[in-house]
Amino acid sequence: MREAGQVRRAKDRRAGAGTRLEQPGSPRRSAPRRRITQTSSRAELSESAGKTNLVPARATRFFGRDTELADVREQLLTPDVRLLTLTGPPGIGKSRLALEATRALREKFANGIVFVDLTPIRDPALVAHAIALRLGLTRFSRPVVEQLTHFLREKRLLLLLDNFEHVVDASLMVAELLGACPSLSILATSREPLRIDWEREYLVPPLTLPADLGHLPEAGRLVAYSAIALFVDRARAVHPRFVLDRHNARTVTEICSRLDGLPLAIEMAAALVKALSPQAMSERLAHGLMQLTAGARNLPERHQTLRGAIAWSYSLLKPDEQKLFRGLAVFVGGATLDAAKAVCADHDAGEMDLFGALASLVDKSLLRQEPQPDGQPRYYFLESIREFALEQLISAGDLHRMQQRHAAHFLFWVQQAEPALDTREQSLWLNRLEWDHDNLREVLRWSIAEPGRRETGLRVAGALLWFWWIRGYMTEGTRWLQTLLARVDGDVEPAVRAKACHAAAFLAYRLGDLQEAQRLSEQSLLVWRQLGDTPGIAQALNNLGRVALSQHEYALAQSLLQDALALHQQLGDRAESAYAINGLGELARINGDLEQARALYEEALSIWKETGNTEMAAVVLFNLAQTAMRQRDLHRARSCLGESVQLHKEVSSQYLVNCSLVGLAELAAHEGRARQAARLFGAQDMLSEAYRETMNPPDQAAYDASMTMTRAALTEEEFAAAWSEGRSMTLAQALDDGLSSPAEVEKDPHGKRKTTLTRREQEVAALVAQGLSNRAIATHLFIAERTAETHVENILNKLGFHSRAQIAAWTSQHRSA
Incomplete structure (x- = not known):
């Protein structure tokens, strides 16, 4: 009777594949959707590639699902x-089917296929941010959705959003993207x-x-x-001698x-072949190991079955393995061995005990490594398994304790990382923080939930400043800090x-x-002065000095930065003093004292190279x-920029x-390579x-001047074409374009170098040869005098000349040729 019932359920399953009945009154976020019906086939995991193809590679063989693949691709x-x-x-194989379906579509989407894993995202507000990060957009000065929409508006691109059920409230954001981006498709x-x-x-x-278990082939x-x-x-992967034969074929079926x-459940079962025969597995299933605990029977039947498969595997674990399995559920996005030990290991347990339990969980396909x-x-867990583990942790009454241990570990860990971000280990620790970014977000979420936890969140957020800045998470970091500071209470240490x-x-x-930056800097300065915290006072003064500089209050900025420098030097803190020295260099550059600016920058660079602060060394090399460009030392400018690029890449x-x-781009403009400058x-x-973030006044002035120079050297059509190409x-x-050889030259038929001037530059050169001044050239060509000066500078740079007489001689020579 049991077998007949199983056959009946199997037939019912197959009859319903690809269809779903609408429930009366089911909520919708907008107009009715069309539904696709299809037949059954089979599933797994895959790869993809193409123009901008950011899709995971295929890890294992993909089985069947020919009908589903054809349907999905057609749609x-x-x-x-x-x-x-x-x-x-x-566990049905949605992700694997989606990935496999995209493999044949690489050439169909001009701007590529981009996979976005939403598994670690628990806040719907972060979905747009996650998509933007995957697309390489990592700094946000405007609403993320607005900037994401602007980026995608003209792109023929396929977004693959995986595991959306965790953040289904973000669906309206998806609708907004689709409405604004007519060539965007989403799977x-x-x-x-x-x-x-x-x-x-x-x-x-x-x-x-097989539809009929009673009549198997x-x-x-x-x-x-x-x-x-x-x-x-999968059985052969763990037991190479496993063979499907007449003795075990029915049992396996x-x-x-x-x-x-369900692929996930089958994979877990098959992994146990090295420990249990198919018959032993079947007997355990028959004895009810697939059943859920009381209270979970209201879930859909297939959900119960998957949960039952996980529960069954869980029941086969030793007590210490079960405890570890539950404890690992507090991690989001995975854990290192050290993190697992710190959070999950008992104080009296050895590292080998933990490692052995981890290896066992991996071996039994409950944990991935x-x-x-x-x-x-x-x-890390597959998310469905992590959900089950989390339920077990809650049932055991251990969730609160494990969350506290998780938060304590990552607070300790991020406080280790913070000072290292100023040293030669900067790149290493930035990467480590990136790999555990989701765990850090989880700690911040946990700390916000209750008043007594907010000091932990503030400590973590304060330590993440340089990570957020260097890696482009400034908007997200600001959101965390604003939320925590708005809810701070009297229990938080000043x-x-x-x-x-x-x-x-x-x-x-x-x-x-700048207004908010000044307000917050003044708050921190007030508290640090009350506490007599000299390092803190110096940091606040440095912040206020930078703000004053950006507000064009140069005398105030000079005073604040000098005060900050004096305090850092009093403390003997060379690494921090370099920030004030660099700021004073900015002031000198604004004031036109380029030799003083260069000396200050070189002093800051020396300190940061000595301490190993790669990012700040790259920034000051840019300065x-x-x-050097203002001093017309273009060779030195190119050398500094080349080194700056390499250091930025390192971190x-x-x-x-x-x-x-x-x-x-500015260097190309100064070197007379106007088309390349416009492109860059x-x-x-x-x-x-x-x-995009606000530039410092000297950087903004340099940008504006270089842009003016570039526009003046090209016609509107030439500039627009190069800009569009860029x-x-x-x-x-x-970057490759910008770092290429500065010589914008070509060979004539005789093998001689032939310099390329734009049409306007050729006109200006001819007028220079006639002895006209810049003002006279401007009047003759109906352009501004400053524009005429720019053209002459470009011609001098391109030809490698130092005088107008050289231009005249060159023009005469080329005219006779």
Whole structure:
């Protein structure tokens, strides 16, 4: 009777594949969506590539699902299908099907296919940010959705948004993107539809199984069913001698049927083949190990089955493995071995005990392990398994304790990272913070929830300042700090609050909110003075000096920065003194004292190279390049910019756009390479749209002058064409272009160098040869005198000359030729 019932349920499953009945009164976020029906086939995981193809590579074989693949690809290429959502229970293979479907579509989307994993995102407000980060837009001075929309508006691109069910409230943001970006297509995976007008839903069926368990084909033909083929493949991965034969074929088929053909559940079961025979597995299933605990029976049947598969695997663990399994649920985005030990290990347990338990969880397919880029192992759950582990942690009454340990560990860890960000270990620690960014976000979320935890959040946020700045998370960092400071209570130590105000002030300054930066800096200064904290006072004065400089209050800025420098020197803190020295260099450059500016910059550079602060060394090299350009020492400017670019690359700094590209564009303008300058300015404008920040006054002046110089050297048509070309470049292409040889020359038929002047420059050169002054040239050509001066400077730079007489001689020579 049991077998007959199983057959009946299997038939019911197959009849419903690809369809879903609407529930009366089910909520929608907009107009009705169209639904696609399809038949069953099979699933797994994949790769993709193309122009901007940011898609994971295929890790294992993909089984079947020919019908589903064809359906999904056809729908994605249908003009009126803008959003296709693959739905189904956890473990059904939505992500793998989506990834595999994109493999044949690389050439169909001119701007590529971009995969965005939303698994670690728990706040719907961060979805747009996650998409922007994946697209390389990492600094936000305007609303993220507005900047993201602007970036995507003209792109023919496919976004693959994976695991959307965690953040389904972000669906209105998706609708906004689709409404504003007519060439954008989105493929989403979710346990529930997004319910917006653009959506077509595609219900992913289970892997294929025989419809009648009472009449099975022979073992060799059973592998034609994708569920059986998957089980056999994964079983052989852990037990190479495993063979599907007449002795175990029925049992394996029954196991796959009881697991509802769900790929994740089948993979977990198959991984146990080295410990249990198929018959032993089947007996355990028959004894009810798939059943959920009381209170969970209201969940959908397939959800119960997947949860049952996880619960079954969990029940086979030793007590210490179960405890570790539960404890690891507090991590978001995975954990290093050290983090797992700090949070989950008992004080009396040895490292080998923990490592052995971790290895066992990996071995039993409940935990995954992959090496980080630094070679260290990182352990993480599939999200459906993490959810189950979290439920077990809550049931055990241990959630609060583990969250406290998680927060305590990452607070200790980030306080270790903070001083290292000023040293030769800067790049290493920036990467480590990046890898655990989701865990740090989880600590900040946890700390905001209750008053007694907010000091922890403020300490973490204060320590993350340089990470947020260098890696381009300034808007997000500002949001965390504002939320925490707004909810601060009397239990928070004044020094902690002052440091958080200082961090928020710096980010506000970089984002151009000078009024807020001044207010917060004054708050931190007041508290630090009350506490007699000299290092803090010096940092606040430095912040206020930079703000005053940006407000063009140069005398005040000079006084504040000198006071900050005196305090840092009194403390013997060379690393901090370099910030004030660099600021004084900016003032000298504004005042036109270029030799003094250069000396101050070189002093700051010497200190930062000595301490190993790679990012600040790169920034001050940019300042030195700006100074050299004003001194017409273009060789030194190019050398400084080249080194600056390399240092920014070492720490993966977002200043490669707002610093390096700007400098290379300005250098091209000074070297007379107007077309290249326009191209680089266009690239910088496009690449910085999402994270443009306010320039310092001397940098803004240099930018404006170089832009004027570039426009003056080209016709409107020439400038527009070069600008447009630059806006289509990637960051790597733009940097390669900017770092290329400065000689804008070509060979004539006789092998001699032939310098290229624009048409306008040729006209100006002819007038210079006639002995006309810049004012006379301006009158003759109906242009401004300053524009005429710019043209003459460009001609001198291009020809490598130092006088107007050389231009005249060159013009006469070329005219006779």
